[in-house]
Amino acid sequence: MTAHSELRLLPWSGTDGKPCYLSTDDSNSHLSRLADTTEAIQLGLATDLLTSALEVLNDEKTAPEDLRNLSTDLVGALRDTLRVATSRGQRLSTPRPSTQGGGDNPRLPAAAFG
Secondary structure (H helix, E strand, C coil): CCCCCCCEEEEEECCCCCEEEECCCCCCCHHHHHHHHHHHHHHHHHHHHHHHHHHHHHCCCCCHHHHHHHHHHHHHHHHHHHHHHHHHHHHCCCCCCCCCCCCCCCCCCHHHHC
């Protein structure tokens, strides 16, 4: 396994609201697995909330307080989802440009597109 030189953004924040990071090259450590599980739960909750939100928004009789509560829940889910996306994006390996074909345009094999 290759050691990572970057910190992993964890899917929760500290008590002061600041981001928490993990420094490890072991993606199977207890804290790494806990972070993976938490990310999966957060994304699942966001999916469930989206379904509920569509139902609430389609109901013309939804009270303003219910819409306010829904908005608060959606903001929280969006914050969590963006944190997961940021963390996962930071952990993607950066592809090296291909030397085949010359020029400034890197070439990817067809398999890269599924």
